[in-house]
Amino acid sequence: MSDTTRERLLVAARGLFAERGFDGVSIALIASELGITKQALLHHFGSKEKLYGEVLKRISDEFAELRADRVMAEWQPVRALQSYFAKLIPTGPDQTQSCRLLMRELLDNHRRAETAQNWYLSDFLEGLIAMVQRVPGWESATRMQALAFAYQIFGSINYFAVSGPTRLAILGKGEAAELNAAFGPQLDTLIETGLANPPAQ
Amino acid sequence: MSDTTRERLLVAARGLFAERGFDGVSIALIASELGITKQALLHHFGSKEKLYGEVLKRISDEFAELRADRVMAEWQPVRALQSYFAKLIPTGPDQTQSCRLLMRELLDNHRRAETAQNWYLSDFLEGLIAMVQRVPGWESATRMQALAFAYQIFGSINYFAVSGPTRLAILGKGEAAELNAAFGPQLDTLIETGLANPPAQ
DNA sequence: TGCACCACTTACCGATCGGTAGGTGTTTGA
DNA sequence: TCAAACACCTACCGATCGGTAAGTGGTGCA
Numbered sequence: 117m118s119d120t121t122r123e124r125l126l127v128a129a130r131g132l133f134a135e136r137g138f139d140g141v142s143i144a145l146i147a148s149e150l151g152i153t154k155q156a157l158l159h160h161f162g163s164k165e166k167l168y169g170e171v172l173k174r175i176s177d178e179f180a181e182l183r184a185d186r187v188m189a190e191w192q193p194v195r196a197l198q199s200y201f202a203k204l205i206p207t208g209p210d211q212t213q214s215c216r217l218l219m220r221e222l223l224d225n226h227r228r229a230e231t232a233q234n235w236y237l238s239d240f241l242e243g244l245i246a247m248v249q250r251v252p253g254w255e256s257a258t259r260m261q262a263l264a265f266a267y268q269i270f271g272s273i274n275y276f277a278v279s280g281p282t283r284l285a286i287l288g289k290g291e292a293a294e295l296n297a298a299f300g301p302q303l304d305t306l307i308e309t310g311l312a313n314p315p316a317q
Numbered sequence: 318m319s320d321t322t323r324e325r326l327l328v329a330a331r332g333l334f335a336e337r338g339f340d341g342v343s344i345a346l347i348a349s350e351l352g353i354t355k356q357a358l359l360h361h362f363g364s365k366e367k368l369y370g371e372v373l374k375r376i377s378d379e380f381a382e383l384r385a386d387r388v389m390a391e392w393q394p395v396r397a398l399q400s401y402f403a404k405l406i407p408t409g410p411d412q413t414q415s416c417r418l419l420m421r422e423l424l425d426n427h428r429r430a431e432t433a434q435n436w437y438l439s440d441f442l443e444g445l446i447a448m449v450q451r452v453p454g455w456e457s458a459t460r461m462q463a464l465a466f467a468y469q470i471f472g473s474i475n476y477f478a479v480s481g482p483t484r485l486a487i488l489g490k491g492e493a494a495e496l497n498a499a500f501g502p503q504l505d506t507l508i509e510t511g512l513a514n515p516p517a518q
Numbered sequence: 519t520g521c522a523c524c525a526c527t528t529a530c531c532g533a534t535c536g537g538t539a540g541g542t543g544t545t546t547g548a
Numbered sequence: 549t550c551a552a553a554c555a556c557c558t559a560c561c562g563a564t565c566g567g568t569a570a571g572t573g574g575t576g577c578a
Contacts, residue, residue: 153528365535
């Protein structure tokens, strides 16, 4: 099921788009990752833009699914948000991608909202806003304040999502491994303290 | 002084790179912003990569200058950080750029650190780390923890740096104008509360 | 047996990319 | 006065971009 060419293309595309951005990747490069030609890719997706759209839709849908989870719905809002954001934490070496891609898309949204009709993340962001506003003390926060909080968490996660080589380049060697394992709990704490300080009216 | 062609090119390049990313901008586009040809641009900067490097060096230097400011050095660490980050807040409609460009560069640092010898932001980041570690309670924080905090602030600023059209697209109309003016003080509060919660040992 | 469908190919296309070569006209300074 | 330096130009270059056209071989089904 998951080793379909189409599926493998989506995975490869997500990784490359996350690492280099939409303009930094050619469809030929994505296709060559599987040893096929770019025309095979176009056969499956029609255009580069559509492929990109599907990659982002996948991510957005994953979170919508998570949000609809009955078990999670019964949790406290803070706990639910922790679990929500935990989905963005890189668990494996190749799972760094979703968060980076989200960050990129948020940076590009300005241009996209202007030129194209495809602004893929509105569902995802609306979901986040709603979840933040369920937190005690945040009920009357504006959507922007809720989003600003979410952005902070994104920023934090993204930092940890920076892949190994970079950390080694910027920081020392010992420091790099140090926080990888401990990041999950640390992010939970971060979300807790952040939500414990709702914006002033 | 500031209306030299070279200077105007740097400004135009910063804006376009911030908005579309390195790969999303052609040197011909940047040059056409001033009504000149791309060859005139190449005459001044030699290559696209060098132009990009100068744009980033400018930003990095601005912050180094700010850090070296004697007046600021006498401030409390928290106050100094507030002033430091305040430099990233978009003050005018065309001043949205530095923060967005920084965010992009932080996303791309992985690739840059790998392939190129030009990782332009290390000074800037080292400065940030040092300033965070001067804050009471953060002296023993690791460099990574300090950077993670900085990333959160970046995220928050970047959200507000998203230009008007997008906010209108995502959110309602009234909400967009609402926080623009009030953001300065709000960011100060954010930094304060963030720094008041240093990471656990 | 035959035919539609599928996954994928080679062979192109025009446009645009970053960059080079070789100018032209103006300014400047000895 | 004259030549060097400067700021910019037109005219290219090979490479690569996203995308189209027209197949090719295999598989499944009537």
